[in-house]
Amino acid sequence: MDTMRDRFAPAMSRILDEDPRAAVVLAAIGTDAFRDVAARHPDRVINVGIREQLAVGAGAGLTLAGLRPVVHTFASFLVERPFEQIKLDFGHQGLGGVLVSAAASFDWPAGGYTHMSPGDVALLDTLDGWTVHVPGHPDEAETLLRHAVAAGDDKVYVRLSVQSNAQARPVDGAGFQTVREGRTGVVLAVGPMLDEVLAATEGLGVTVLYATTVRPFDGGSLRRAVETAGGGADVVVVEPYLEGTSTAAANDALADVPHRVLGLGVGRQELRRYGQFDEHLAAHGLDAVGLRERISGFLSAGARVTA
Structure with missing residues (x-):
């Protein structure tokens, strides 16, 4: 079975083809998987390189331009490293956007503690108004990603993991x-x-x-x-x-x-x-x-x- 991260790029590519408001901002990680869709939508697939603070700031800028940005990289580089940009560029300015992380708490132990982020949800809890999705299966991840992109101008975090339940369950982006x-x-x-x-x-x-x-x-x-x-x-x-x-x-x-x-x-x-x-x-x-x-x-x- 493919992982949630394996599913992310194909699902996001379909969303980019379907929704002219959708955009994705990458920080060097996962760029190869977006090569084809970037050729079709070069103005809405943006790779800023290993500049995670810039990725979050660019996402907020895309919101100001009327787009619905999805910013993607490892959780430790998406939530922890650019936390000030999340707090100010999205929160303080009252802007919406979607953060989609990979690597979860310890998905890639060989990467060491720099690539682990067990505190990401707790950190976002210090801010107001974030919706947090934690899918348990790749099918659920795709459903919740679509919910997040379609969620008006809300601030949404989607947390992807290599750990997965054996079966997907119907999810609605709301209750237990x-x-x-x-x-x-x-x-x-x-x-x-x-x-x-x-x-x-x-x-x-x-x-x-x-x-x-x-x-x-x-x-x-x-x-x-x-x-x-x-x-x-x-x-x-x-x-x-x-x-x-x-x-x-x-x-x-x-x-x-x-x-x-x-x-x-x-x-x-x-x-x-x-x-x-x-x-x-x-x-x-x-x-x-x-x-x-x-x-x-x-x-x-x-x-x-x-x-």
């Missing part, structure tokens, strides 16, 4: 989906974490929600799931980026409901051995084995407290 119902707690699986969560929670009797759009946070669906589980529940949020990124949003949604929240994700401690993707996943406790241990331990502790 109920994948499994239970009575002992609620586990919210974000994007490519769904398959690991389903394997980890087999037989635990929990409700599993699936999120591919995490901002805005669908607190209504979480609240309904908690109420269905008994009016008060243990909630676990499993995210493929910095642990705890969405725990505040979950707590806000359940402010007047008895609950406990555990945030699982990429740990803050840097892993200084390159290794492979699966080794990083396991080291952060995000494979099925690690998740089951931590989720079951959390649920058991809650059961002892309420007994």
